[in-house]
Amino acid sequence: MANSRQKYVVVGAGPVGSLAALYAAKRGYQVEIYELRSDLRDPSTTPLNFTKSINLALSERGINAMRHADHEKLLQHVFSATIPMRGRMIHGRRPDGALYEAAQDYDAHGRVRYNMSLHLCCLAMSRKSLTVEQTIYAVDRAGLNKRLLDILDDMPNVKFFFNHKLTGADFQKRKAWFERRDQTATSDRPAEIEIDFDLMIGADGAHSAVRYHLMKFTRMNYNQEYIDTLWCEFQIKSRNLPNSQSIESRFRISPNHLHIWPGKAFMFIAIPSDDGSFTCTLFMPGVNFATLEANPSELPAFFDSHFPGVTSLIKPEELISSFQANPHLPLISIKCKPYHFSSSVVIVGDAAHAMVPFYGQGMNAGLEDVRILFSILDKHASTESNDPNRPEVSDAAFQRATALNEYSTLRVADAHAINDLALQNYIEMRASVLSRLYRVRKFLEEFLSVHVPSLGWHTQYSRVSFGNERYSEVVARSQHQGKVLTRGLLHASDQAGFEAHLNPLGVCYYFFTMSSPFNPYAEQHRDPKGPEDERPTAFQVLEDNKLLQAWPDKIVLITGATSGIGIETTRAMYATGARVFILVRDTTKAQPIVANIINSTKGNGKIEIIEMDLDSLDSVKNAAQQFLQKSPKLNVLINNAGVMACPRTVTIDGFERQFAVNYLAHFTLTTLLLPTMLSSSSPTFNSRVIWVSSSGHRHANCKPDLDDLGILDHYDPWAAYGQSKTAMIWASNYIDRTYGERGVHSNAVHPGGILTNLSQYMSAEAIGAFTEDKEAMKQMKSIPQGAATQVWAASAPIWEGQGGKYLEDLKIAEPSSGVASKIGDGYAAHAYDPVNEEKFVEVESRTGQAREPLM
Numbered sequence: 001m002a003n004s005r006q007k008y009v010v011v012g013a014g015p016v017g018s019l020a021a022l023y024a025a026k027r028g029y030q031v032e033i034y035e036l037r038s039d040l041r042d043p044s045t046t047p048l049n050f051t052k053s054i055n056l057a058l059s060e061r062g063i064n065a066m067r068h069a070d071h072e073k074l075l076q077h078v079f080s081a082t083i084p085m086r087g088r089m090i091h092g093r094r095p096d097g098a099l100y101e102a103a104q105d106y107d108a109h110g111r112v113r114y115n116m117s118l119h120l121c122c123l124a125m126s127r128k129s130l131t132v133e134q135t136i137y138a139v140d141r142a143g144l145n146k147r148l149l150d151i152l153d154d155m156p157n158v159k160f161f162f163n164h165k166l167t168g169a170d171f172q173k174r175k176a177w178f179e180r181r182d183q184t185a186t187s188d189r190p191a192e193i194e195i196d197f198d199l200m201i202g203a204d205g206a207h208s209a210v211r212y213h214l215m216k217f218t219r220m221n222y223n224q225e226y227i228d229t230l231w232c233e234f235q236i237k238s239r240n241l242p243n244s245q246s247i248e249s250r251f252r253i254s255p256n257h258l259h260i261w262p263g264k265a266f267m268f269i270a271i272p273s274d275d276g277s278f279t280c281t282l283f284m285p286g287v288n289f290a291t292l293e294a295n296p297s298e299l300p301a302f303f304d305s306h307f308p309g310v311t312s313l314i315k316p317e318e319l320i321s322s323f324q325a326n327p328h329l330p331l332i333s334i335k336c337k338p339y340h341f342s343s344s345v346v347i348v349g350d351a352a353h354a355m356v357p358f359y360g361q362g363m364n365a366g367l368e369d370v371r372i373l374f375s376i377l378d379k380h381a382s383t384e385s386n387d388p389n390r391p392e393v394s395d396a397a398f399q400r401a402t403a404l405n406e407y408s409t410l411r412v413a414d415a416h417a418i419n420d421l422a423l424q425n426y427i428e429m430r431a432s433v434l435s436r437l438y439r440v441r442k443f444l445e446e447f448l449s450v451h452v453p454s455l456g457w458h459t460q461y462s463r464v465s466f467g468n469e470r471y472s473e474v475v476a477r478s479q480h481q482g483k484v485l486t487r488g489l490l491h492a493s494d495q496a497g498f499e500a501h502l503n504p505l506g507v508c509y510y511f512f513t514m515s516s517p518f519n520p521y522a523e524q525h526r527d528p529k530g531p532e533d534e535r536p537t538a539f540q541v542l543e544d545n546k547l548l549q550a551w552p553d554k555i556v557l558i559t560g561a562t563s564g565i566g567i568e569t570t571r572a573m574y575a576t577g578a579r580v581f582i583l584v585r586d587t588t589k590a591q592p593i594v595a596n597i598i599n600s601t602k603g604n605g606k607i608e609i610i611e612m613d614l615d616s617l618d619s620v621k622n623a624a625q626q627f628l629q630k631s632p633k634l635n636v637l638i639n640n641a642g643v644m645a646c647p648r649t650v651t652i653d654g655f656e657r658q659f660a661v662n663y664l665a666h667f668t669l670t671t672l673l674l675p676t677m678l679s680s681s682s683p684t685f686n687s688r689v690i691w692v693s694s695s696g697h698r699h700a701n702c703k704p705d706l707d708d709l710g711i712l713d714h715y716d717p718w719a720a721y722g723q724s725k726t727a728m729i730w731a732s733n734y735i736d737r738t739y740g741e742r743g744v745h746s747n748a749v750h751p752g753g754i755l756t757n758l759s760q761y762m763s764a765e766a767i768g769a770f771t772e773d774k775e776a777m778k779q780m781k782s783i784p785q786g787a788a789t790q791v792w793a794a795s796a797p798i799w800e801g802q803g804g805k806y807l808e809d810l811k812i813a814e815p816s817s818g819v820a821s822k823i824g825d826g827y828a829a830h831a832y833d834p835v836n837e838e839k840f841v842e843v844e845s846r847t848g849q850a851r852e853p854l855m
């Protein structure tokens, strides 16, 4: 087996390193694990192990990563010592002085409720084929770690090196140095060994030595932050009962909840252990620790005032002794990128993204890293290196380098997202769980999730903890959901004349009766009957969104405004009251069109014409310059012009024409206008770029070929069209990803089937055959209907601060059924491809005179 010749070295035998070693060993690599500390399973050295074991919340991402480890006993082994926690239990004191506890269950769907029973939990997991329940599991970190080490011990291709500390690494030469700490030193310096490796996986925690050495080989951006909160551990002891009594009866409070005593600036939590006790953690600002360190006797009174009821669970003297004996430890949040160098090293887990523990995701995210890393390594395992400039690079190294690059590109956004969420959740756990608005939002999200599942509403917490959706996607969806809910609350209060946040049922009624915000015309698209049926027009979209005459301060620029949906889009934008610029090849043809729009449409703005020939990049640059001389501001750019399936033609700049006109000219234009769009963006209206792409991107072979842009070598008009339309979607995704955070968002749009001048290169027979197909004709739209999706994307408030999507029929498109076809709904799998999108923009910018460099 080829893999058996490759050596994977894992640094750090914590939970993440151990799982990475298991994944590598399962693939047949020679695996060596180097760990600073002694074997934590060795009872004689346990007290020497510096890390205290802590109770963690294990959730779906961590479970899923173990599920994919391809080891039949792993999950069973781990679950034999977990306790399901089905929700939070909030503790407090009422105004009349009485203590209360209020359960907030995670599972809004009322699915399986586990009773506390260790074997039951394990049974439930296997009986239900390890399906996701909305439950998190309390697990002892050291226990989980030991179970992984036990499994690795049985694998012939795994070797452990405990008491070995990484002290140096050369990632060009693939060599590393470790201090051996297990031998009696014969000199002042411990002995050092040198090893070599094919891939080093750095899983050596927040203060990673691998990361430190990696920084010398790659230009790593690095940010670390200590928050002003320390933590200290306490214990709620189990009830002292005769041995005959069950474990369940030993717990002093519910074993199936994560207990929280929220204080405004402090928090105390308790997580069950399998001996009937609870491991508790106090989180508190450093200054309060200092005060109590100076006067520890005040601790019980402090607890009584901030965490009511705790002193009846932990004796005051035990509170004081734990506070004095246990360390007061800091919390660090680390963000860095990239995570790899070439084909030789990658960092995972806390080494890559240590986070504050308030989402219970640190270890879960680290375990997920391993699953994603190996799925990408597997994907590239059969790629061949055919780089004539670097014959020394072996296939395996080439595959790893490609995979590690993809991993870094993909994972950084997600790790940063969960780092940020973890910090935000601190605020939620401390204070928001008490707030009425928080509870109303949670209630609404859960209500909608249960009763209107088609809307896809879930709490952010449930998306993070009970799903495997990318963290960055979770954030995007939740932000949108939050905005819509807030609007809904306000709207409902308007409509119903009551304070919406005091009456969630009223708000639910409002949400119950409306379509999904990102699919507002679902009903009208259910049964299309052909052009001019009930599907909305661009004007209806404007009316529904109260946008007629609403934009006196906006500047809009549209290409291809003298035919088809371009005219209708111009008309709609003019009707918003915006000042509209159109870039057209034939200004003489444009003048009567503009006159007609102005005469027949109510609008206060202006329509100004600028000449631009998309066949020439010089003309595009001139047009951009002319526009910038006339306007210092640009809010909306609609890249609408296009050419479809034309005969093979090479533009004056040497590019295939469809690629040049549909994509390259528009990308050049967008790039030149980007600085102005960035400076025009405001918190209430982020700038928007709309790319009028097409379902044609689904035509077979239409992923752009980086070595043959425009496939000039073997020209096929439809494939070239498809490539150019995919390139537009990629450009849109790229712009949104790169500039979204800075206030320029971008979406790609399929307008639908419309018979316009775009079909001028189709033969009469092809058009005839199409128009005779009654079913196909039902899908067709009128021109005003065809302009609706791009006008929606350009103007509707729902798209504020949102982008990176491919839209059709006034909704976010779903994945296509997988059939490569230029017609039909949905996007092709290649439409979202961040790695190739980045490469594409890079390669394309190297094509020279295309445009000015990106910002």
Ligand SMILES: Cc1cc2nc3c(=O)[nH]c(=O)nc-3n(C[C@H](O)[C@H](O)[C@H](O)COP(=O)(O)OP(=O)(O)OC[C@H]3O[C@@H](n4cnc5c(N)ncnc54)[C@H](O)[C@@H]3O)c2cc1C
Residues within 6 Å of the ligand: 011, 012, 013, 014, 015, 016, 017, 034, 035, 036, 037, 054, 055, 056, 057, 058, 141, 164, 165, 166, 167, 203, 204, 205, 206, 207, 208, 209, 210, 231, 281, 348, 349, 350, 351, 357, 359, 360, 361, 362, 363, 364, 365, 366
């Ligand atoms: C109070 C608290 C509560 C938490 N709660 C949760 C929770 O509920 N859920 C959750 O998912 N996560 C939680 N976490 C986070 C979780 O503990 C970490 O994310 C997780 O342990 C990281 O695993 P790791 O394997 O990446 O790193 P670590 O567990 O830190 O392991 C790194 C290993 O590398 C070794 N090492 C270090 N330096 C070297 C070197 N130079 N050479 C060789 N070996 C080295 C170390 O000895 C260690 O064994 C919590 C963290 C804290 C502090």
